[in-house]
Amino acid sequence: MRGLPVASALDSAQMASFERVVDRQAQRLVRSLTSIFLDEQLAADAVQDAFIQLYKHWGEVTAKGDPDPWLYRVAVNRASDYRRALTRASRLFQRLVKTAPADPVCVDWVPRAEFMSMLSQLPTRQRTAAALYYEADLSVAEIARVMEISEGAVNSHLHRARMALRKILEAT
Template sequence: MAAASALVSRKLPRLLSLGRRMLNDPAEAEDVAQETLIRTWKQAPTWVAGKARIDTWMHRVALNLCYDRLRRRKDNVSPDEVEIIDETDGPSVQLEQAQTASALQKALAQLPERQRTAITLNYFQEMSNIEAAATMGVSIEALESLLARARRTLRVLMSEQTEIPGKTGVKR
């Protein structure tokens, strides 16, 4: 029981974070994290140390569960439902942060699934390129290519979302 408790306390926050970023739904993220932990517990007796890192395996399971849920969805979560506010800042800073978070969420939702996954694992899950590549089952070069394409696309999408209509080159 102590080992299970330690595993949950160490891994749950990152699994929840991955689920939230991929699914934009805290309840679904909790379901994914819980299912990942259950599968880990069930597979524990057959685990072979040294064959793969438990972190990589757990993130792969969570990622696959997220993909399954995304495939089953008929409609996307509206970026308006995502609210990220830092209460220590003033209202104008909060508004700007909320607008930036909303624009980023919209831009991330427009990325192809593999690019969004690469960005999520690398930036939001703070995985190294090696860990993210292993989690996605691709080479490091393929991951770096996905990241480069995703960054370029995000740059364009973010700049398009911050332009004032009718005025070229003017940003809000």
């Protein structure tokens, strides 16, 4: 893909150094992030992503010195990104509950994977509008510009998406 860096293979010495960092930091980093975010799975996912980024940028990162501070910063940032996404998904379901007609469904929190699965069941325009609204926190006006449709059409797509998500949620 254009614009994405391609990871170059590490030579054997670099690979050995990388593996030492993984061995030394993986569990410690997961424990640290779990303490910060109170979610071990989120922490493990963030750490895995951080190690992937470290591998991709090994030469550049190690040229500046110890990779540990960089690794921690990337892992914390990834975990923060994941937490924000989960919060947005939770807000979506809170809005569904508030805007739904009779028989409200009580939802405190839905795992991101489940939310993404539900979102994937929507038609493309509804899914796009909902993702931009709930995931990217764009306003209706901003979504209209992105999708090149009127604000009324955005509101219509969002309403239909909410109703479809509510039905999916009730069926589970």
